[in-house]
Amino acid sequence: MKSRQYTTKVLEIEIDSKNSSDIKDFFNKNAPLFSSHLIVIKGVISDEIREFLGSKSINFIENIELKQRKESKRESLLKDNLIVKDSIIRSGQVVDINGDLLILNRVNSGALVKVSGNLIITKLVEGTIECSGKFLMLAASNKSSITFNGVKVDNSYLKDKLNKIELIDDEIIITPILKKEINWA
Amino acid sequence: MGLVIAIISGKGGVGKTTASANLALGIAQNGIKCVAVDFDIGQRNLDMILGLENRVVYDMVQVMDKEATLKQALIKSKVSDNLYFLAASQTKDKTALESSKVKELIDELKSEFEYIILDAPAGIESGYEHTIEFADSAIVVVNPEVSSIRDADRAIGILDSKSQKVKDGEEVDKYLIINRINPKMVQSGEMLNSEDILDILNIKLIGKIPEDKGVIDASNQGKPIILDKNSKAAQAYKRVASRMCGEKVDLEDIESQKDGLFSKISGIFK
Numbered sequence: 506m507k508s509r510q511y512t513t514k515v516l517e518i519e520i521d522s523k524n525s526s527d528i529k530d531f532f533n534k535n536a537p538l539f540s541s542h543l544i545v546i547k548g549v550i551s552d553e554i555r556e557f558l559g560s561k562s563i564n565f566i567e568n569i570e571l572k573q574r575k576e577s578k579r580e581s582l583l584k585d586n587l588i589v590k591d592s593i594i595r596s597g598q599v600v601d602i603n604g605d606l607l608i609l610n611r612v613n614s615g616a617l618v619k620v621s622g623n624l625i626i627t628k629l630v631e632g633t634i635e636c637s638g639k640f641l642m643l644a645a646s647n648k649s650s651i652t653f654n655g656v657k658v659d660n661s662y663l664k665d666k667l668n669k670i671e672l673i674d675d676e677i678i679i680t681p682i683l684k685k686e687i688n689w690a
Numbered sequence: 691m692g693l694v695i696a697i698i699s700g701k702g703g704v705g706k707t708t709a710s711a712n713l714a715l716g717i718a719q720n721g722i723k724c725v726a727v728d729f730d731i732g733q734r735n736l737d738m739i740l741g742l743e744n745r746v747v748y749d750m751v752q753v754m755d756k757e758a759t760l761k762q763a764l765i766k767s768k769v770s771d772n773l774y775f776l777a778a779s780q781t782k783d784k785t786a787l788e789s790s791k792v793k794e795l796i797d798e799l800k801s802e803f804e805y806i807i808l809d810a811p812a813g814i815e816s817g818y819e820h821t822i823e824f825a826d827s828a829i830v831v832v833n834p835e836v837s838s839i840r841d842a843d844r845a846i847g848i849l850d851s852k853s854q855k856v857k858d859g860e861e862v863d864k865y866l867i868i869n870r871i872n873p874k875m876v877q878s879g880e881m882l883n884s885e886d887i888l889d890i891l892n893i894k895l896i897g898k899i900p901e902d903k904g905v906i907d908a909s910n911q912g913k914p915i916i917l918d919k920n921s922k923a924a925q926a927y928k929r930v931a932s933r934m935c936g937e938k939v940d941l942e943d944i945e946s947q948k949d950g951l952f953s954k955i956s957g958i959f960k
Contacts, residue, residue: 593892595843595844595846595847595850596840596841596843596844596847597814597843597844597847597848598847610892611889611890611892613840613843613890614836614840614843614890615840615843615844629889631890
C-alpha cells in the first residue's frame with residue numbers, strides 16, 4: 506500500500522436533494538474557482554448531480570461530515586474568562602479561580618493561588634501555586650510550592666527568572682525565559 | 691476629628707508596644723494632643739512602658755460598659771501635658787470587646803484628641819480585628835526576619851479586608867516601621883535589608899529603628915527610650931513621630947552605618 510498526505514482546500518456544501526438546479530447553477534458559474542478544491546457534500550446526492558459534477562471534472566465526496574478540529578492552540582490559551590489581579594496576594598489569602606488568571610504582583614509566602622486554567626504571574630512567587638491549565642508562567646523562590654496538573658514542580662529550576670511550564674504529551678516541560686525577552690510594556 | 695492610627699504587627703514581641711509608647715510621646719512632644727490606647731485586653735503592657743501602671747484605676751472595658759466615664763479612665767502622662775493613656779482591662783479577655791462599643795469609644799476619643807494611637811494585640815484574633823476595625827491608618831512594625839514579615843503580611847491582609855474604611859470602599863493607609871535593625875548583620879547579609887522587606891510587604895516605609903540595648907532598660911524603668919537624648923533608637927522614633935505629624939524628615943540610612951574604630955577614622959577623611 507502506498508499513501509500520501511495532502512493539505513487541500515475544502516468546500517463543504519449542504520444541498521437540498523429535491524432541488525438540483527441550485528447546485529447546477531452554482532457550479533456552472535463558479536466551477537473554475539473550485540477546480541482544485543475538494544467538494545464535501547453533506548448527505549446523499551442524486552445520480553443527475555453526480556453526473557453533472559463528473560462532467561465538470563470536480564473532485565467531490567458525498568455523504569460525509571468532516572470532523573471539525575477541536576480548537577486551535579492559540580484559542581485555547583486565550584479564553585475569554587481571563588481574570589486579571591493587580592494586588593499583592595498576601596499570606597493567608599486564598600485565590601481560587603475557575604478559568605485563566607493573570608497576576609501582576611507578588612504572591613507572598615503563606616498565600617495560596619489555585620487555578621483551573623492557565624496562570625501567569627509577573628512578579629516573584631513565594632507562596633503555594635496549584636495550576637491545572639495547559640501552561641503556567643512564573644518566577645518562584647525556593648520558599649514556594651508549585652503544583653502543575655497534580656505534579657509537584659522542583660522550584661530550584663524556577664528561580665530568578667520567568668519560566669514557562671507546559672504540559673506537552675503528558676510531560677512537564679520547563680522553559681526559562683530570558684529577562685531580555687520580557688517586555689510587558 | 692482625631693486621626694486613629696493602629697500599631698500592628700501580627701507577630702508578638704517585635705516592639706509594637708514600645709513603638710506605640712514612643713510614637714505617642716513623640717507626637718505629644720510635637721505639641722499635638724495624643725492618646726495611647728492599649729487594646730491588648732488581658733495582657734496589657736503599655737502602662738508599664740509609659741511608667742503609668744500604678745495610676746490605672748479604670749480601664750477601657752469599664753468605659754465601654756459605662757462603669758466609668760472616659761474622663762475618669764484617662765491618665766495624663768508624667769512627661770508631657772499632651773499625652774494621655776487609656777489602659778486595657780487586665781482581668782477580662784478579648785471577648786469583652788464588641789464592635790458597637792468600640793466604635794462609641796473611638797468616636798468619643800476622636801472628639802477629644804488629634805491623634806489616637808491604638809496598640810494592637812499580637813495575633814490576628816478578634817482583639818486584633820477590633821483594633822483595626824475603625825482605624826484610619828495603620829503602622830506595621832516588623833523585625834528584619836522572615837517570620838515577622840510573613841505575620842505582618844497576614845495582618846495587612848486582614849486589615850485590607852476587615853476594616854470599616856475598606857468596607858466603605860476606601861483604603862486604610864499603611865506605613866512600615868522596621869524595628870531592631872542591626873547594621874552589621876544587614877551588611878553581612880545575615881539580616882534582611884529594607885528593600886527586601888518593602889518588596890514583600892509593598893507598603894510605604896515611615897521609619898527604620900536601629901537595635902538599641904537601652905530600649906529594654908527604658909521599658910523596665912517605665913521611661914520611654916525617646917526621652918534618652920543619646921539613644922539612636924530615640925532619634926529614630928523622633929524622626930518617625932515628626933513624619934507622622936506631617937513634617938518632611940529624610941529617611942536615615944541606618945543600615946550602612948558603621949560603629950567600628952576603623953570606620954570612625956576613615957570617616958574623618960571622607
